[in-house]
Amino acid sequence: MVLIETxxxxxxxxxxxxxxxxxxxxxxxxxxxxxxxxxxxxxxxRTFRWMPQVKVLKHPNIRAFVTHGxxxxxxxxxxxxxxxxGMPLYADQFKNVEACVTRNVSVKLDVHKMTEKDxxxxxxxxxxxxxYM
Numbered sequence: 803m804v805l806i807e808t809x810x811x812x813x814x815x816x817x818x819x820x821x822x823x824x825x826x827x828x829x830x831x832x833x834x835x836x837x838x839x840x841x842x843x844x845x846x847x848r849t850f851r852w853m854p855q856v857k858v859l860k861h862p863n864i865r866a867f868v869t870h871g872x873x874x875x876x877x878x879x880x881x882x883x884x885x886x887x888g889m890p891l892y893a894d895q896f897k898n899v900e901a902c903v904t905r906n907v908s909v910k911l912d913v914h915k916m917t918e919k920d921x922x923x924x925x926x927x928x929x930x931x932x933x934y935m
Contacts, residue, residue, distance in 0.1 A: 861877070
């Protein structure tokens with residue numbers, strides 16, 4: 803629902819740098835208009851105009867899901883046992899992400915205030931802290 807390519811450059815820079823640091827871990831991103839992304843996408847990131855979300859979440863190699871915390875995406879990730887980095891933007895997303903944080907299913911980031919350090923810490927927690935496995 804939210805197009806990543808419309809995010810401000812400062813936010814995209816945080817994504818690029820932090821996600822690039824976790825290589826060789828591969829990152830899949832749904833980007834309907836990849837030509838609108840700024841240059842410099844790290845080599846470990848693959849973009850797709852569309853992906854079958856549940857099929858991806860069920861894949862045994864999936865270790866994390868970065869999401870806005872919408873109800874359907876949250877329920878699908880929980881059903882598939884995939885920990886999340888929740889970045890709520892509006893409506894029910896804030897409550898959904900908070901509920902997941904209290905159950906150690908998600909880490910929450912404020913997309914409007916997050917720094918590279920915040921994103922690095924969230925990725926480290928979700929990928930390496932056994933509480934989220």
